[in-house]
Amino acid sequence: MSTERKRKRPQKSESLTIRLDPKMRFALEFVARLRGQTITKVIERAVMEDAENAYVTDGGRNIKGNWSIYWDVNDGVRAIKLASDSDTHPSFEEDEMLDFIKVHWNYFSFDRKLLTLRRDNLDILWPEIENLIETWRNCKATNRKYCASLMRAMLVEAGLDEKSWAPSNMDDERHLVDPADASIPF
Incomplete structure (x- = not known):
């Protein structure tokens, strides 16, 4: 049983491989030696110090915060x-992911603006997000409701009921079709 528990626990740290020239490697080992720390600890503290002083601004004028406003265990x-903050310069993949989430917002958030996220649903859906987005790419032109049905099935299988995805005061899937697209005759 203890072996089973060990396998299910999330990893507490991750490995990172970096290339250092001999001079940088020596400097790092020197600092670690002087401080009585491991090389890992020296790097962790240097990165954290830099991250604490790296601020996101709204177009360069007002400080919104540092890394900690984006951090979450989930x-x-x-x-x-x-991805929701353009000031963090999201990649194309992040834009595509955010577009998928905005279309299917009710599975990920309590509101369209994604201000209050559905953490239980994210625990279930997020490990499959890449597969869901790929499926969405392949089926959105022919069956816009297919991904929603997949996500519902995943949530139900995990023991969640309709309250975990049903938008308030709105048909469950009406938002999946853009009203502008509904008038196009093809």
Whole structure:
């Protein structure tokens, strides 16, 4: 049983491989030696110090905050927060992910603006987000409701009921079709 528990626990740290020239490697080992720390600890503290002083601004004038306003233990929450803020310069993949989430907002958030995220749903859906986006790419032109049905099935299988995805005062899937597209006769 203890072996089973160890396998299910999330990893507390991750490995990072970096290339250093001999001079930089020596400097790093020197600092670690003087401080009585490991090389890892020296790097962690240097990165954290730099991160504490790296601020996101709204177009360069007003400081919104540093890394800590985006941090969350939930991978999905972190990714959505970063992708939602244009000042963090989201990549194409993050834009595409955010577009998918905005179309299917009721599975990920309590509101269209993604201000209050559905953490239970993210725990279930996020590990499959890349597959869901790929499926959405392949089926959105022919069956816009298919991904919604997949996500509902995943949530139900995990023991969540309709309250975990039903938008308030709105038909469950009406938002999946853009009203402007509804008038196009093809």
